Amino acid sequence: MEQFKDLNRGSLVHCITNYVTVNDVANAILASGGSPIMADAIEEVSDITSICNSLVLNIGTLNSRIIDSMIKAGKTANSLNKPVILDPVGVGASRYRGDSVKKLLNKINFSVIRGNATEIKSILMGNKTDSGVDVSVDDIISEENLEIYIDIAKEVSAIYKAIVVITGPIDIITDKKITYIVKNGHENMEKITGTGCMLAGLIGSITGANSQDILRSTVFAVGMMGLCGELANEKITKENLGTGSLGTFILDNISRFEKDNLMGKLKIEIK
Amino acid sequence: MEQFKDLNRGSLVHCITNYVTVNDVANAILASGGSPIMADAIEEVSDITSICNSLVLNIGTLNSRIIDSMIKAGKTANSLNKPVILDPVGVGASRYRGDSVKKLLNKINFSVIRGNATEIKSILMGNKTDSGVDVSVDDIISEENLEIYIDIAKEVSAIYKAIVVITGPIDIITDKKITYIVKNGHENMEKITGTGCMLAGLIGSITGANSQDILRSTVFAVGMMGLCGELANEKITKENLGTGSLGTFILDNISRFEKDNLMGKLKIEIK
Amino acid sequence: MEQFKDLNRGSLVHCITNYVTVNDVANAILASGGSPIMADAIEEVSDITSICNSLVLNIGTLNSRIIDSMIKAGKTANSLNKPVILDPVGVGASRYRGDSVKKLLNKINFSVIRGNATEIKSILMGNKTDSGVDVSVDDIISEENLEIYIDIAKEVSAIYKAIVVITGPIDIITDKKITYIVKNGHENMEKITGTGCMLAGLIGSITGANSQDILRSTVFAVGMMGLCGELANEKITKENLGTGSLGTFILDNISRFEKDNLMGKLKIEIK
Numbered sequence: 001m002e003q004f005k006d007l008n009r010g011s012l013v014h015c016i017t018n019y020v021t022v023n024d025v026a027n028a029i030l031a032s033g034g035s036p037i038m039a040d041a042i043e044e045v046s047d048i049t050s051i052c053n054s055l056v057l058n059i060g061t062l063n064s065r066i067i068d069s070m071i072k073a074g075k076t077a078n079s080l081n082k083p084v085i086l087d088p089v090g091v092g093a094s095r096y097r098g099d100s101v102k103k104l105l106n107k108i109n110f111s112v113i114r115g116n117a118t119e120i121k122s123i124l125m126g127n128k129t130d131s132g133v134d135v136s137v138d139d140i141i142s143e144e145n146l147e148i149y150i151d152i153a154k155e156v157s158a159i160y161k162a163i164v165v166i167t168g169p170i171d172i173i174t175d176k177k178i179t180y181i182v183k184n185g186h187e188n189m190e191k192i193t194g195t196g197c198m199l200a201g202l203i204g205s206i207t208g209a210n211s212q213d214i215l216r217s218t219v220f221a222v223g224m225m226g227l228c229g230e231l232a233n234e235k236i237t238k239e240n241l242g243t244g245s246l247g248t249f250i251l252d253n254i255s256r257f258e259k260d261n262l263m264g265k266l267k268i269e270i271k
Numbered sequence: 272m273e274q275f276k277d278l279n280r281g282s283l284v285h286c287i288t289n290y291v292t293v294n295d296v297a298n299a300i301l302a303s304g305g306s307p308i309m310a311d312a313i314e315e316v317s318d319i320t321s322i323c324n325s326l327v328l329n330i331g332t333l334n335s336r337i338i339d340s341m342i343k344a345g346k347t348a349n350s351l352n353k354p355v356i357l358d359p360v361g362v363g364a365s366r367y368r369g370d371s372v373k374k375l376l377n378k379i380n381f382s383v384i385r386g387n388a389t390e391i392k393s394i395l396m397g398n399k400t401d402s403g404v405d406v407s408v409d410d411i412i413s414e415e416n417l418e419i420y421i422d423i424a425k426e427v428s429a430i431y432k433a434i435v436v437i438t439g440p441i442d443i444i445t446d447k448k449i450t451y452i453v454k455n456g457h458e459n460m461e462k463i464t465g466t467g468c469m470l471a472g473l474i475g476s477i478t479g480a481n482s483q484d485i486l487r488s489t490v491f492a493v494g495m496m497g498l499c500g501e502l503a504n505e506k507i508t509k510e511n512l513g514t515g516s517l518g519t520f521i522l523d524n525i526s527r528f529e530k531d532n533l534m535g536k537l538k539i540e541i542k
Numbered sequence: 543m544e545q546f547k548d549l550n551r552g553s554l555v556h557c558i559t560n561y562v563t564v565n566d567v568a569n570a571i572l573a574s575g576g577s578p579i580m581a582d583a584i585e586e587v588s589d590i591t592s593i594c595n596s597l598v599l600n601i602g603t604l605n606s607r608i609i610d611s612m613i614k615a616g617k618t619a620n621s622l623n624k625p626v627i628l629d630p631v632g633v634g635a636s637r638y639r640g641d642s643v644k645k646l647l648n649k650i651n652f653s654v655i656r657g658n659a660t661e662i663k664s665i666l667m668g669n670k671t672d673s674g675v676d677v678s679v680d681d682i683i684s685e686e687n688l689e690i691y692i693d694i695a696k697e698v699s700a701i702y703k704a705i706v707v708i709t710g711p712i713d714i715i716t717d718k719k720i721t722y723i724v725k726n727g728h729e730n731m732e733k734i735t736g737t738g739c740m741l742a743g744l745i746g747s748i749t750g751a752n753s754q755d756i757l758r759s760t761v762f763a764v765g766m767m768g769l770c771g772e773l774a775n776e777k778i779t780k781e782n783l784g785t786g787s788l789g790t791f792i793l794d795n796i797s798r799f800e801k802d803n804l805m806g807k808l809k810i811e812i813k
Contacts, residue, residue, distance in 0.1 A: 019290040019561040026735040031785050037674040041605040047636035051672040063312040094318035130322040132308040193297040243302050244522030251786030290561040334583040365589035401593040403579040464568040515793030
C-alpha cells in the first residue's frame, strides 16, 4: 500500500458544517496536518473560500441562512477550481434536507460526495428514510451486496460528475471509471457521533493539498479514517474502555499516522 | 436493583439542544444504545420528530428562531404521543429564558422536566437567579432539606402533569404519586459542562424505547448517569487525572453499562 | 513565581463565542474554578452580562445576529465596569471579520484583547491575511523578533486602552507600561483547535474574580494555559499518544493546578 506516500498532507479547509461534530472535524483536519476555518456568514464565505484550498459542506444542522452561505461559498470554490466536498447528513430524514441537497447539487459542482449507504441511495432515489442520520439496517454493505452499492455509487457519480464515497463496513470510492474498496474500519465507529463528518473534513484536507489527484486523495483519506478508527477500537477493547476513549484515540491515531508508520496497514483494493 | 432489567435501551431521539454540550448529548445517546438527530430548522422539525421516538428540548443557547422550532416539534410530538423532555437550562438567569420556558410549558405537554434545584424552583416561583446555569449554593439538596425539594418537585409535577426530575447530590424523580430518590453521582460531575444535558438526552433515549413506562425509564436514566459519573470520578481519583478525563470516562461507562454489569450498583429507592 | 498566589480563582463568565470550541471554553472555565454561561440572544444578553463577573467575546463563527448581541452585552458590561475580553479569531481572514472587529473596538471598551501575532498585527494594520485562523508563518515569535511584537502589542494597547496579549512560542502581555513575557507552552498546542479560545475563557474567569487587578490576572491565565499545555504535551510524548489526548490532558491539568502545585513551574518574566 505504498501508492499514497507521494500525497501531500493537509491544507487550509473552509468548513460549513453542523454544530454537533464541528469540534471533531476541526481537530481531525488539524491532526491530518491541515488547518480548518469554520465560517458560515454569507458576508464572509466568499472571502474565506478564496484563501482556502478546499470547501466542505455538511448539512447536519441545516437552516435557510446556512444553505444560502453554502451556495455562495460553493460557487466561489467552483470559480476558483477548488475541491468541494458534500456530506449529505441524514438527507432522507426530512423533505427539507432532501430539497436542500437537491438545490446544492444543482448549483454547485462537487468534487466528492460522501455519505453512508442510506444517504447515497436517497440522493439517487429521492426516498425518505426513517433511520435519522444513521444508516438503515437494510443498507449494511457486505461482500454479498457489495456490487449493488458499487452500482449505486457509480450511478450517483455519473449523474453529478463527482467522486462518490459510500462508507460502511466496506467503503466504496468511485469516479465511475475506477472503483476502490477499503476494508479498514470497525462498526463501533458508528457508536460515536462524527466519524463520517471527520472523514469529510479529512477528504477536504487531503484533496485540498493534492487537487491534481482528487480520487487518490479521497481514497487515502477514507483509508486513514478507517484505519485510525480500527486501531482505536483495538485499544479500547484491550484496555476495557468505551466510546469516550474511542473518539480520543481516533484523533490520536490520525495525528500519529506518520510517526506510527501506519501506511502499511491500509487495506485498499482496486475493484 | 433488578427492576430495570426489562427496559429497552435506546431509541431515535430528536434533540433541539444547545451548541455548548450538543456533542456530549449525541455521544451519550449513542453510548446508551440510542441514536440522536439534532435538527432545529422550522422547515424540518415536524418531519424529524415524526420519525423519532422522543423529543428533547434544551434551552441552553436559546434564540427566537429556535423557540419557534421547539414549539412546532413539541406539538408534533404531542400529537403522535411521543415523550417530550424539557431541560430548562438556566431558566432563572434571564427574563427571556423565564418567558420562553413559560411559553413552552403552555404550548407543549411535557412528559419529563429535568433541572437542578434552582431551575425547578424558578419554574415554580418565577424568580430570577444569579447563579447562571449552575445550581445556587442555597439549593444543594441534602438529607436535611430533601423533603422540601420533594415537595417542590411534586408541585411542579402537579401543575404541568409531567414527571419532574431534580438532579443534585441526591436526585429526585416524581410523578407526584410515586417518588424515587437516587443516591448515585458525585459532585465533581458539576465540574464539567453537559452532565445535565447528557442526562436529558439519556431520558429521551430510554423513555423513547419504553413509552409505556416513562417513570421507570426516567429513574433508570437518572441512576445510570449518576453511577457512570461516580465511577468515572473514582477512576480519575485513582489515576490522578482531572476533569478532561472525567468527561471521557463518563461516556466510556455509559457505553459499557451492560458489559460491566453496572445495574447492581444503582442506589435507587422509592421514597 | 509566587506573585499570583493571592489571586482569586474563577468567576461567572458570560461567553458569546464560536460554536467550534465552545465546549472546550466552558470546560476550561469550569476547570479553573469558574462557571460559564453561553448566551447570544439579543433578548437576554444584558440580563446575562449583569449577573456575570466578566464577558468574553470571540468572533470565531460570526454572524450579524451575534455581532448585535456582542455590542449590547459589551455596553452592559462597560456600564457595570466588568472586564470584557476580545478574541479576534481570524480577524484578517475576511473583510467581514475585519469590519466587525473594528465595530466592536469602536463601541466597546475592552479590558483585554487576546490574539496570535497575525491577528494582533491585523488589528493594528488592517491587513488581510491568508492563513485562516492560524498564525502566519511569518509571525512566529522568537527571541530574535520579540521586541518587534512587543512594540506592536504596546501600540495596540495604546490605541484601544486595553491589555494586549499576543500568544505564540513566547507570549507577550502588556498594558503599555508594564510588559510580561511567558515562556510556558508548546507548539503542539496549535495542533488542536481551541487553545486560544480556552485561554480567552480563562482570562475571563480569572479577571472576573480579580477585577481590581486585571493585568496580573491576565498574566496568570496566560501562564496557566501555557503550562497546562506544556505538561499535557510531555505526557502524550511519554505515553505515545496524540492530539486527542492532548486536549483531554490540558483540561485535566487546569483542574489540577492547585492539587499538583503547578504555580512554581510558571515561567513568567517582567520584560
